[in-house]
Amino acid sequence: MLDISQAGLFGEPLNRITIALKVALLLILSATQGYALSAQAGSQSAFESLKTFVPPAAFDSIAALPDAAAARAPMLSGERLFQELHRTVMPAKAAVAGYKQAKAYMYSKADNIGCNGAPGILTFYSQICVNGSSDNGNDYPERGDQNGDGVVDKFVNAEHIWPQGYFNSALPMVSDLHQLASTLYTPNSRRGNMRFAKVSNATYSTSCGSKLGSEGFEPCDPDKGNVARAMLYFVTRYYDQNIREGMNYEDFWTSRVPMLLEWNRQDPPDANERRRNDMVEAFQGNRNPYIDNPELADQISAAVFAAH
Ligand SMILES: [Ca+2]
Numbered sequence: 001m002l003d004i005s006q007a008g009l010f011g012e013p014l015n016r017i018t019i020a021l022k023v024a025l026l027l028i029l030s031a032t033q034g035y036a037l038s039a040q041a042g043s044q045s046a047f048e049s050l051k052t053f054v055p056p057a058a059f060d061s062i063a064a065l066p067d068a069a070a071a072r073a074p075m076l077s078g079e080r081l082f083q084e085l086h087r088t089v090m091p092a093k094a095a096v097a098g099y100k101q102a103k104a105y106m107y108s109k110a111d112n113i114g115c116n117g118a119p120g121i122l123t124f125y126s127q128i129c130v131n132g133s134s135d136n137g138n139d140y141p142e143r144g145d146q147n148g149d150g151v152v153d154k155f156v157n158a159e160h161i162w163p164q165g166y167f168n169s170a171l172p173m174v175s176d177l178h179q180l181a182s183t184l185y186t187p188n189s190r191r192g193n194m195r196f197a198k199v200s201n202a203t204y205s206t207s208c209g210s211k212l213g214s215e216g217f218e219p220c221d222p223d224k225g226n227v228a229r230a231m232l233y234f235v236t237r238y239y240d241q242n243i244r245e246g247m248n249y250e251d252f253w254t255s256r257v258p259m260l261l262e263w264n265r266q267d268p269p270d271a272n273e274r275r276r277n278d279m280v281e282a283f284q285g286n287r288n289p290y291i292d293n294p295e296l297a298d299q300i301s302a303a304v305f306a307a308h
């Protein structure tokens with residue numbers, strides 16, 4: 001159940017006014033559903049109405065909202081929660097960044113967490129550090145076969161967790177950093193457009209345990225939750241777009257949902273994933289709500305995700 005008394009619901013970095021506006025919408029949704037639908041068109045009026053019964057001091061945290069107001073909050077779940085998130089994950093910025101700019105930001109900022117005591121990227125699907133600070137993936141060569149996959153890669157590139165061929169490499173999906181990851185070339189190309197799966201007999205693997213097999217591609221354990229939350233985000237935001245080009249949706253998505261929810265629980269967000277959510281918000285203006293509150297996924301339920 002959605003608990004708006006939970007301080008982290010919309011992410012701490014959001015400024016007070018943004019949080020207040022979102023809380024206002026939720027409160028109004030609960031109080032009078034009919035009014036709530038019309039109130040979405042005017043968030044300023046929603047904010048004004050909230051101010052009439054919530055003292056400004058309460059804006060310091062959602063947890064400080066008056067009990068009476070919190071008690072009226074909806075216990076959103078299922079389809080209503082999915083649709084609420086669908087609206088709130090839309091980008092706040094008017095202009096969508098180009099793919100090149102997004103990748104440059106990812107390599108030099110969002111994924112450059114530093115490692116081995118210097119700037120560098122902890123590569124996805126491999127969990128090995130490639131040092132560098134450049135905004136160009138070509139400047140991140142693997143030093144020897146660091147990830148033990150039998151290949152010495154010359155560069156890092158951008159993995160689309162939802163393969164870009166399934167949406168014709170269209171904007172904004174192609175440059176949405178919430179579904180991109182910095183990967184060495186070979187693990188990225190081995191994953192290709194494969195569905196995610198648990199693999200029993202690997203024909204390809206990296207030292208952290210990412211595996212390719214007849215069942216599909218299995219990310220290593222530290223990346224499983226990240227993959228799940230990226231997939232859940234992608235469908236929440238883009239289910240009503242052309243994202244199913246030339247693929248079997250049942251095979252790629254619908255049948256995978258229970259496994260992805262399991263991965264979301266197994267590998268909760270760590271400090272790096274939360275930092276990345278902040279960095280991506282600073283760049284493209286929206287957050288992945290499943291990183292802020294991973295339990296939202298189970299509140300929505302596998303059946304609702306599978307129906308989108
Ligand atoms: Ca390698």
Ligand SMILES: [Ca+2]
Pocket residue numbers: 221222223224225226267268269270273
């Ligand atoms: Ca993780």
